[in-house]
Structures are given as structure tokens and as C-alpha cells.
Amino acid sequence: STDYVRNMERFQGEYFGLILFAATGMMLLAAATELITIYVSLELTTLPMAALTTFLLTKNSSEAGMKFLIIGAVSSALMLYGMALVFGFTGSTQLTEISTAIGQATGDTPFGNYALFLGIILMIAGFGFKLSAAPFQMWVPDVYEGGPTPVVGFLSVASKAAAFAIVLRVLFTGFFDVALDWGILIAGLAGASMVIGNLVAISQSNIRRLFGYSTISHAGYILVGVAAGVKSGDGIFKAPEFAAIGPDSVLFYLAAYAAANLAAFFAITIISSKINSDQISDYAGLSTRNPVLAVVLALSLLALIGVPPTGIFIAKLYIFTAAVDSGLIWLAILGVINSAVSAYYYVRIIRVMFTQPSESVQKITASPAPWLALGLAGAAMVFMGIAPGFVMEAAQEAVKALAV
16 A cells, blocks of 8 residues: 555555554454444444545545445435344343344244344345345445555455354354244355356456456355355254355455455555556566566456465355354355356456557566565465365364354
8 A cells, every 4th residue: 555655645644544443343343242342343443434435535435435425325224223132032242142032032933033034134134234145235336446445455354254253253143043944044145245256357347346256256165165054954943053164265265365355455556556547458568568467367356256376266165054054055056156156247358468469668667565465466376275184274263252
């Protein structure tokens, strides 16, 4: 962000201050175990990000920020109402106490009470906005196209990781006793996100808008792991059973996706600042203008597809295996098909960079700071592909807290 903000020549202090506020909200969110803390942390994350989205003060940037703020406010209202319903049923905002209250409840409805059922649905809808999952993804393409590139990269990785962390904790710690019911809902959101994200991305000509739809599809892949974290137990009552491989694969996927997506956005930031365009056609001949940059961007795109031996390939292997083990075979098949579809629009960018001639012969250069960030992200991307065990072990340790 340093070079990017320096070129803007305004509001530099405010920019980094808002980034720190958003990062603080994300860290609090990932550590929260109580509904009110979760809500406040989400707002501390969302409001600075809305301001950062409008930072360019252009028409597209202002429109994106307004859409982000309005849809975010609606999703927050839905989530808050859902939390109120859950509190009314359980009498507590602590996740562990909520779990105890649900476990002791009885009734004829799937959740023992329709209000609790509605509350969980509304909370999932609110989280869906933060996860950029379909059908709550309306803000994503405009924000990705209109917002500052470093902000979009930060939003696509850090915000998604924090949101998925709290979704895992809320669903598996607070609502695991009704997991067989919300698991079907999560599986439906996963399927819709994969299909909508990949199909719409095919027609995009703006690389940042393409990445917006791409992140929707990746949210779908990760939601497969969330849905696969629970399976039907044996016996008459079919009590839910915890399947650790699902949440394990979610955390590993988030790490692999963060490395690959950050590498791609670092490269896009360097390129776009020099060519003053986000059109894919203007990436023609990049391999001759800066071969190293073209290779790193190509590798990150291949990693996002899930080509072996990249980290996302390992993550998808874990996620789809977990889905099959949990009886979600249809979702695993849908995920494999969508992975193949995603190869089309990612490879299209690579083809433009390496096979089409450029109208300009000017070399693309950057200061050491962006190259350092790009190198670190690229190294992490390669490391998780060739030595995934270290990251997976860390994910398994983190998930032990969710086991019931």
C-alpha cells in the first residue's frame, strides 16, 4: 500500500489508520465467543472498509463504497435480529451457554422452536454478506472494480479469513446440536456460490471484476468444507457427529487462498499502476515487458485454479474428500465441475500475457517494497503446495477447540 498511497498524495494517515481499525476488528472477530462482541467486531471491520472503498473519490469508487455500506447495513440488521431471536430462545449470548440451552430443549419442530430456526437463518444471511457468498454477493463486483487495488486485496483475504473463522466457531460451538439442519443450508449456499461465481466470471473483461466473481466461487468451495464438518450419526435419532476434516480443510484452504490471491493482487497492483488499466486485453505482451511479473501472476492464477502441486489443489482434495465422507457426494461433484470451469477464465489471462503482442514496449518496474511483498506471497504459495503438512497440522490444532 505504501507506493499506492504515496501516488495518491492525500489522506495518507487516514488510509493506514482505517486499515488498522479494520484489522483490529478482524482480530477481535476471530477471537470472539459471544454474540454482542461478534456484532461489534463485525461493525468495526465493515465501517472502515466502506470508507477505504471510496478512497479514490471517483464515480465508481463512490458507488462501490455506497453499495458496500448500504448492503452491509442491511446484513448487519438481519444478523442483529437473528441474534435477538437466539437470545430470546436460549437466554444467553455466550456460545457455550447457547449450545447447552439448545441441547436441553425439546419440541416437535426441527430446532425445537421456530424462532430459533429463523434466528439461525438470519445470522447465516448476515454472515453470507461478509463471506461474499451467493446470494449475498451483490456488492462484490462493484467494490472489486471501483475500490483501490490494495484495499480490495486486503478485503478479499483478511475479511474472508476472519469471517470464516467466526462462522466455524458460531456454528460448531453454539449450534452444533442442530447441525444436520443448518448443514443443508450451508451446502446450498456453497453450491450456489460456486456456480454463480464461476459462470459470471467467464464473461468479464475487467480483471478486478473477474476476481470479484472468482472470490464468490472460492467462498463456495470453502463453504463445502463447513457443510462437510458434520455428518449424520448412527442410531434412531441420527444425532450429528463432528467431522474434523471439514473445518481442517477450511482453515488450510483459507491459508492457501490467501497466499495465491495476495500474490495475484500484488502483481495486479504493480501492473495497473503502470498501464493505467484493468482491462485484461491490456495485459497483452506482459511476458516481454516484465517476464518475472508475468510468471508470478501466471503461477498465482494456476494456484487459484487448483493445479497440482499448489496449496489450493491440496485444500480442494481435502474439502471434496470431507464432502464425500459426510454424504455430500453431489456437492463434491459440483465442486470438481466448477474447478474445471474456473480454468477457462484464469487461463485466458495467462494466454493474453504470453501469446498476444503488446502495443507498448515500455518496461514495467516497481520499487523494492511491492517486490518484497510479491516475493513473500509467492514463496508462501509455493511452500504450501510442496510442504502442506506444517499448515495442516496448525489447522488441526486450531480446530480441536471446536470438537464436541
